Amino acid sequence: xxxxxxxxxxxxxxxxxxxxxxxxxxxxxxxxxxxxxxxxxxxxxxxxxxxxxxxxxxxxxxxxxxxxxxxxxxxxxxxxxxxxxxxxxxxxxxxxxxxxxxxxxxxxxxxxxxxxxxxxxxxxxxxxxxxxxxxxxxxxxxxxxxxxxxxxxxxxxxxxxxxxxxxxxxxxxxxxxxxxxxxxxxxxxxxxxxxxxxxxxxxxxxxxxxxxxxxxxxxxxxxxxxxxxxxxxxxxxxxxxxxxxxxxxxxxxxxxxxxxxxxxxxxxxxxxxxxxxxxxxxxxxxxxxxxxxxxxxxxxxxxxxxxxxxxxxxxxxxxxxxxxxxxxxxxxxxxxxxxxxxxxxxxxxxxxxxxxxxxxxxxxxxxxxxxxxxxxxxxxxxxxxxxxx
Amino acid sequence: xxxxxxxxxxxxxxxxxxxxxxxxxxxxxxxxxxxxxxxxxxxxxxxxxxxxxxxxxxxxxxxxxxxxxxxxxxxxxxxxxxxxxxxxxxxxxxxxxxxxxxxxxxxxxxxxxxxxxxxxxxxxxxxxxxxxxxxxxxxxxxxxxxxxxxxxxxxxxxxxxxxxxxxxxxxxxxxxxxxxxxxxxxxxxxxxxxxxxxxxxxxxxxxxxxxxxxxxxxxxxxxxxxxxx
Numbered sequence: 001x002x003x004x005x006x007x008x009x010x011x012x013x014x015x016x017x018x019x020x021x022x023x024x025x026x027x028x029x030x031x032x033x034x035x036x037x038x039x040x041x042x043x044x045x046x047x048x049x050x051x052x053x054x055x056x057x058x059x060x061x062x063x064x065x066x067x068x069x070x071x072x073x074x075x076x077x078x079x080x081x082x083x084x085x086x087x088x089x090x091x092x093x094x095x096x097x098x099x100x101x102x103x104x105x106x107x108x109x110x111x112x113x114x115x116x117x118x119x120x121x122x123x124x125x126x127x128x129x130x131x132x133x134x135x136x137x138x139x140x141x142x143x144x145x146x147x148x149x150x151x152x153x154x155x156x157x158x159x160x161x162x163x164x165x166x167x168x169x170x171x172x173x174x175x176x177x178x179x180x181x182x183x184x185x186x187x188x189x190x191x192x193x194x195x196x197x198x199x200x201x202x203x204x205x206x207x208x209x210x211x212x213x214x215x216x217x218x219x220x221x222x223x224x225x226x227x228x229x230x231x232x233x234x235x236x237x238x239x240x241x242x243x244x245x246x247x248x249x250x251x252x253x254x255x256x257x258x259x260x261x262x263x264x265x266x267x268x269x270x271x272x273x274x275x276x277x278x279x280x281x282x283x284x285x286x287x288x289x290x291x292x293x294x295x296x297x298x299x300x301x302x303x304x305x306x307x308x309x310x311x312x313x314x315x316x317x318x319x320x321x322x323x324x325x326x327x328x329x330x331x332x333x334x335x336x337x338x339x340x341x342x343x344x345x346x347x348x349x350x351x352x353x354x355x356x357x358x359x360x361x362x363x364x365x366x367x368x369x370x371x372x373x374x375x376x377x378x379x380x381x382x383x384x385x386x387x388x389x
Numbered sequence: 390x391x392x393x394x395x396x397x398x399x400x401x402x403x404x405x406x407x408x409x410x411x412x413x414x415x416x417x418x419x420x421x422x423x424x425x426x427x428x429x430x431x432x433x434x435x436x437x438x439x440x441x442x443x444x445x446x447x448x449x450x451x452x453x454x455x456x457x458x459x460x461x462x463x464x465x466x467x468x469x470x471x472x473x474x475x476x477x478x479x480x481x482x483x484x485x486x487x488x489x490x491x492x493x494x495x496x497x498x499x500x501x502x503x504x505x506x507x508x509x510x511x512x513x514x515x516x517x518x519x520x521x522x523x524x525x526x527x528x529x530x531x532x533x534x535x536x537x538x539x540x541x542x543x544x545x546x547x548x549x550x551x552x553x554x555x556x557x558x559x560x561x562x563x564x565x566x567x568x569x570x571x572x573x574x575x576x577x578x579x580x581x582x583x584x585x586x587x588x589x590x591x592x593x594x595x596x597x598x599x600x601x602x603x604x605x606x607x608x609x610x611x612x613x614x615x616x617x618x
Contacts, residue, residue: 001507304469
């Protein structure tokens with residue numbers, strides 16, 4: 001029976017293609033806006049989240065604003081790193097300075113740190129080596145350059161082993177980092193050079209550590225608590241004396257925002273689907289009236305109310321689902337196009353949003369088809385047969 | 390011809406319509422009996438209640454009072470769904486204006502009542518083709534109604550009525566929309582079907598056509614009188 005109803009519904013839809021298409025248009029637009037909007041938000045979220053994660057998702061960034069006369073030193077960082085919630089800790093003091101090599105010069109951010117910094121920030125070396133403990137202990141004038149810094153100061157290929165000066169001091173390049181493919185992290189590190197903490201601290205005349213980065217052993221929240229406890233104990237329980245930025249909590253907040261955004265946009269799109277459903281109901285009502293005679297004939301030769309109800313209901317659901325499929329295909333095309341234009345971000349339809357669109361469309365076909373179908377089924381056979389035409 | 394078992398038995402059937410606040414007794418105590426294999430015509434002027442009689446006989450409507458037994462089954466207070474089933478199995482309708490579905494082919498139209506009997510496709514096609522064969526239109530089975538002449542359309546309608554092998558063929562002015570020559574062809578077909586053993590009841594206001602039947606039932610002001618040949 002279902003197969004027959006589907007066949008009958010298809011014949012009815014195919015017999016008036018233009019009208020069927022116009023009826024579907026509401027659903028098509030609804031599905032496209034639903035799928036495209038949700039997919040765009042999801043794609044953007046994915047991109048932003050991976051940018052944030054590339055900064056080091058298990059990293060805490062700490063800065064001290066008031067040392068209460070008991071400033072942090074390198075030994076304290078080592079003590080902090082002993083805590084079992086914490087994997088590694090490193091100072092990340094930074095100063096701005098001009099670097100020079102021959103006739104080329106660049107304005108660089110000089111980071112004074114220890115070898116642990118490399119792992120905490122997830123840096124990747126292109127060639128050479130990163131800072132070593134001996135460099136820090138001996139306050140050697142060695143430097144590791146970011147890809148951008150190397151490019152500005154040297155011919156990228158042969159920076160290793162060359163000399164350059166920062167604020168009149170001579171450094172030797174021992175390593176060059178790989179080019180970062182993440183937009184955000186390359187923006188943050190920019191033209192960075194990494195030197196031993198002891199060297200930077202002397203150059204900046206800042207003997208104490210005011211900013212540091214910490215990586216968590218497993219859970220960032222536990223690590224954050226450990227750092228906080230350590231600093232509270234140190235700075236006489238004043239939580240205003242320092243601040244901790246937890247990157248993973250930033251990305252958590254970010255995903256909350258984008259979830260809300262996709263819910264909101266999805267809701268708006270759902271309203272347009274609803275409007276499409278009303279369009280279906282409208283046309284189905286017209287169609288039921290137009291086909292009164294057909295309904296009469298079918299009833300006279302033995303179609304029961306259920307068969308008629310089924311026929312019109314399936315027709316409504318079918319219009320809705322065909323519209324949904326067309327909408328999904330259009331959405332796919334739009335998303336491919338946007339991905340090409342956006343280059344770095346790729347937007348994909350998730351299975352979830354496809355299922356949502358299909359489910360929503362069938363529900364709309366069902367709900368808005370029910371009234372016209374019921375009206376058709378309830379027609380009295382004699383009156384329907386007598387209907388003009 | 391020996392009388393078969395009774396197919397239709399109506400006793401004191403009354404149907405009252407309310408038209409503009411006024412009671413119209415379309416049928417007023419009508420009684421009649423039709424046996425298996427009979428060829429009966431029902432004749433009456435317009436407004437005599439013959440359409441109402443036909444509707445009740447065809448289970449499209451239910452009498453207000455009285456007893457109607459169709460093929461041994463008492464028709465009373467059935468739901469719309471149940472009446473549809475009875476129509477589907479026991480009645481074959483032939484209408485004045487053919488009432489074919491224009492979007493479907495002749496074969497599709499003949500198949501339609503079988504679809505509502507949930508008969509599998511292969512069997513359905515066979516039965517529908519057999520019915521079209523009976524009315525001599527098998528060669529036109531893939532034509533749509535509008536591609537056929539009036540007489541051919543009526544033949545398709547008759548094939549549709551025959552497809553379910555009903556207890557009774559109920560024809561309402563089957564020749565009313567046809568020219569006289571085509572009308573005669575259709576009547577000849579009815580005679581053939583009668584000879585093949587079908588029970589046929591047809592309604593007309595044309596005396597000449599009515600007289601072709603074995604038995605003629607006259608209806609006037611909602612009352613039934615038998616007319617011998």
